[in-house]
Amino acid sequence: xxxxxxxxxxxxxxxxxxxxxxxRIVHVTAADTVTRSTDxxxxxxxxxxxxxxxxxxxxxxxxxxxxxxxAKIEAxxxxxxxxxxxxxxxxxxxxxxxxxxxxxxxxxxxxxxAGEVIPVAITAFVFA
Numbered sequence: 001x002x003x004x005x006x007x008x009x010x011x012x013x014x015x016x017x018x019x020x021x022x023x024r025i026v027h028v029t030a031a032d033t034v035t036r037s038t039d040x041x042x043x044x045x046x047x048x049x050x051x052x053x054x055x056x057x058x059x060x061x062x063x064x065x066x067x068x069x070x071a072k073i074e075a076x077x078x079x080x081x082x083x084x085x086x087x088x089x090x091x092x093x094x095x096x097x098x099x100x101x102x103x104x105x106x107x108x109x110x111x112x113x114a115g116e117v118i119p120v121a122i123t124a125f126v127f128a
Contacts, residue, residue: 007069023074024091036091040101047104075111
């Protein structure tokens with residue numbers, strides 16, 4: 001069974017209130033600022049990392065983003081182990097086989113449905 005391994009993390013400025021939504025995929029929107037990714041192949045939304053459970057309470061607060069290692073990601077739907085993980089419209093991890101989708105990594109365990117937190121090896125890439 002895969003565990004969670006804290007890799008490199010960094011602190012950024014939150015573009016919104018993410019206190020109720022840890023374990024979501026984020027991307028850079030401005031200098032030192034991150035927001036939840038909402039489009040698997042959207043311009044400027046290449047995934048940076050995953051919000052940890054140390055999220056800020058309001059827009060402009062500090063948030064910790066895990067940049068490497070095995071991260072906790074909230075699934076947005078059922079996911080198979082080994083699936084390439086991209087983002088849904090809420091920043092949750094979903095499987096993709098669509099060329100051109102931005103992926104945060106590879107699911108190490110299956111999720112039976114939305115809301116389940118699974119380990120994902122962070123290896124950002126574009127699905128080909």
